[in-house]
Amino acid sequence: MSHAAHPAPAALHADRLRPAAKGWCPGAHRAMASGDGLLVRVRPQLARLTSAQALGLCELASRLGSGLIDLTHRANLQLRGVTPDAHGAVIDALCALGLADADATREAWPLVLVEPCWQAGDDTEGIATELLSRLNELPALPPKFGFAVDAGPAPVLAAAPADVRIERARSGGLLVRADGAAAGHPVSRAGAVDAALAMADWFAATAKGVEPASRRMRRHQQIFSWADGPQPLEPAAASASLPTPGMSSLGPVYGVPFGQIEAAALATLLRDSGAVGLRLTPHRALVLEGGRWCDARAFITMAGDPLLRVDACPGAPSCASATVATHAVARALASGLAAAGTGAPRSLHVSGCAKGCARARPADATLVGRNGAFDLVRSGCAWDAPVQTRLSPEALCSLIGMP
Known part of the structure; x- marks a missing residue:
């Protein structure tokens, strides 16, 4: 249903705190319930899977999940849509693949993120x-x-x-x-x-x-x-960029739109490329170690693709907290970015609710689902005060060229 755009009520302009989110991340043994079933997270050591492990994970996602795999900001993978009855079988299969530990207590140990x-x-x-x-x-x-x-x-x-x-x-x-x-x-x-x-x-x-x-x-x-460390303090070297879509020293790099992968598409890409391994980055990209470049329409293949400028959570109905679908809107906005030129926002965030799970840092424009429509936040996060409320999906496209 279409809604007209409204200025935000004065009460919404007050600073807002981020709504409470889960205080933990899902694991393999400790799955998290979502709108489309259980989320089962895999934490590959050194952010790398062998080709056999990656293909096994794709098969598992298709057979016992929804066929969708998320790539997280911590360079983890998670299977979506696993039913409670299938959870035990998924854990057994992950252990057999070497992608989970039979000892569930190890899952609570801190994550070690590595440069890919x-x-x-x-x-x-x-x-x-x-x-x-x-x-x-x-x-x-x-x-x-x-x-x-x-x-x-x-x-x-x-x-x-x-x-x-x-x-x-x-x-x-x-x-x-x-x-x-x-x-x-x-x-x-x-x-x-x-x-x-x-x-x-x-x-x-x-x-x-x-x-x-x-x-x-x-x-x-x-x-x-903290006074126990060696002195004096020293600054880190200037930061460099994570691998972007294209060829790298390790092999081809593909972006993952909104961090969500179709298991069947990933399996096809792995086989066609001949990659020996799969590296994960925390910036929604996959590195096909030792692979050759292949055309892959399901993935982002160009470093300048406007999809890389848009963050979006799974949205409704995948997430029970969301009241709006996010991915179709995010794709439409990304297409608009490509045509809007220099006046368009450099970064966009489409969030199904005010928790802002897909992006914790400010974006030039953030669209937040609320009661089936969207609120607009400028230069802020999903939980910040909006400048417009009750925007329909159709109205959002006209905001691409916003000043």
Whole structure:
């Protein structure tokens, strides 16, 4: 049903807090209920799957799920539409593929995010492998607490979610940096994991001492008081970009529109490319390790594709919190961006509700579903005050050229 555009009521212009979201991420053993069934998350070590593992996951998604796979901002994959009755079979299959651990307690250990272009034996692979082997040494930490091992020639994960970062320093060495801090503590490769674990220990010991208790490093009120690290502090090297659609040193790179993959399309691409492995990035892209370039209409193949400028959550009916469908609207807006020229927003976010799960940082224009229509937020997040409300999907396209 079409609705006319309305200015936002005055009450909506007050600053708003982000609505409460789940305080944990789904896993394989601990699936999360959604509007289309259970979400079962897979956390591939070093953000890499062999071709056999990836094809097995595609088959599993088609056979016991909805046939859709999400690529998350933490470089994880999750199967959608799994029924409760099929959940046990999915876990067994993931364990057989080497994509889940039979010990469910390991799922609660912090995530280790890695820069996707690591090479065997380099600093990123060596440090991340050691860190993964020592996560059992950590105390209890908040569910979304995590590490980033970003030790390539230049950091590429600055915008990716992590609490403790192991990065390339401006001097060319390594440092351990608390997320949100302007500089980090210089470390050797041999001492990097010890320092990262010590920082996490410090967080666990001090986060409960503030009110409210800190759940993420960036918001920790005592972030600059960690005195156990080496001195003096040093800034990280200038950030570089994550792989974008096109060819990379590892193989072809394909973007994933809105982070949602059709399992059948991914299986076809893997087979046609001859890739030996699949690397995941936290920026909605797949790297086909050792593969050849193939035409793939289901994926983004050009670095300048306007779809890369649009974030969108699954929306209704996939998500029970959403009251609007998001992907069709997001595609229409992306098509408009291509034709609108320089006056169009550089970034768009289409959110099914005010939680803003698809994008936690501000966008030039954010469209928020509410009671079957959309509110418009300019230069903000989904939970910020809108400047217009009750917009119909048809009315949104005319906003592409908004000043």
